[in-house]
Amino acid sequence: MRQLFPPRDGFLADEALDRAYGDEPADFVRVNFVASADGAATLDGRAGGLGSATDQQVLRLLRDRADGILVGAGTAMAESYRALRDDPVRAAARTARGLSRVPPLILVSQRLSVDPSEPIIAKAVARTVIVTCAGSDLERREALAAVTPVIVAGEETVDLRLARTALAERGLRRLVCEGGPTLLGTALAAGIVDELCLTVSPMLAGPGAGRIVDGHLVIDPVRLRLRHLLEDDGFLFLRYALAPS
Numbered sequence: 001m002r003q004l005f006p007p008r009d010g011f012l013a014d015e016a017l018d019r020a021y022g023d024e025p026a027d028f029v030r031v032n033f034v035a036s037a038d039g040a041a042t043l044d045g046r047a048g049g050l051g052s053a054t055d056q057q058v059l060r061l062l063r064d065r066a067d068g069i070l071v072g073a074g075t076a077m078a079e080s081y082r083a084l085r086d087d088p089v090r091a092a093a094r095t096a097r098g099l100s101r102v103p104p105l106i107l108v109s110q111r112l113s114v115d116p117s118e119p120i121i122a123k124a125v126a127r128t129v130i131v132t133c134a135g136s137d138l139e140r141r142e143a144l145a146a147v148t149p150v151i152v153a154g155e156e157t158v159d160l161r162l163a164r165t166a167l168a169e170r171g172l173r174r175l176v177c178e179g180g181p182t183l184l185g186t187a188l189a190a191g192i193v194d195e196l197c198l199t200v201s202p203m204l205a206g207p208g209a210g211r212i213v214d215g216h217l218v219i220d221p222v223r224l225r226l227r228h229l230l231e232d233d234g235f236l237f238l239r240y241a242l243a244p245s
């Protein structure tokens with residue numbers, strides 16, 4: 001891995017790579033996405049084909065500095081999300097920062113189609129937090145609440161500002177959001193995003209796939225400030241700060 005901006009000589013070893021993503025404040029929402037050079041957020045319906053081993057390394061590194069991993073129900077389903085296991089290497093990195101051994105998944109859903117018996121709930125070491133809204137199905141919500149924490153924020157859809165406050169009250173203040181595009185659209189509209197980490201894959205995906213921001217909400221263009229640009233095997237790793245709204 002090389003650091004192109006700010007300019008820095010030499011190869012970025014693991015420790016320096018880790019430091020490159022450091023210094024975030026205690027209350028922080030970081031978003032992590034990958035896109036092709038022509039802006040596609042998926043290849044054959046998934047993000048995985050766009051990434052690389054180093055992209056996965058960055059994903060793990062960002063998870064290692066988060067209190068929780070925020071993800072939309074669409075992504076959890078498309079990417080077959082599982083709750084994280086207790087991995088001693090990851091746990092050591094996390095506890096050295098004063099974080100819990102395993103970060104919980106925070107699943108955002110209005111329809112609540114996830115079943116309490118599914119591994120993402122039932123097998124979670126750190127209990128998965130469900131974030132939903134008052135308009136969700138009461139029976140489903142109660143069934144989930146019997147086995148895992150459920151936060152109700154907003155009426156017809158999840159109000160991510162309220163959700164962020166409720167998560168902070170549970171000690172989940174530093175979040176990494178892994179998408180997907182609908183959730184990112186909602187998060188941008190709510191003004192809760194502090195940083196975007198974007199991997200640009202050296203690939204043209206062709207027409208068809210959506211972009212990293214989607215949904216029906218109207219969002220004013222958001223100005224980004226480049227914090228760093230890293231390169232590995234043609235993959236670009238951009239770290240952008242969002243201008244405060």
Ligand SMILES: NC(=O)c1ccc[n+]([C@@H]2O[C@H](COP(=O)([O-])OP(=O)(O)OC[C@H]3O[C@@H](n4cnc5c(N)ncnc54)[C@H](OP(=O)(O)O)[C@@H]3O)[C@@H](O)[C@H]2O)c1
Nearest residue numbers: 033034046047072073074075109110111158179180182183
């Ligand atoms: N390129 C990348 O880095 C990347 C990252 C992540 C995902 N993806 C791709 O993106 C695709 C999925 O896209 P998507 O837009 O459907 O993903 P998504 O944002 O993860 O899922 C959308 C779903 O999340 C829930 N949701 C999001 N915001 C909500 C809100 N404010 N209130 C209530 N519910 C809310 C709803 O779930 P319910 O339907 O349950 O109500 C909604 O249908 C997949 O193909 C995945 O592979 C790509």
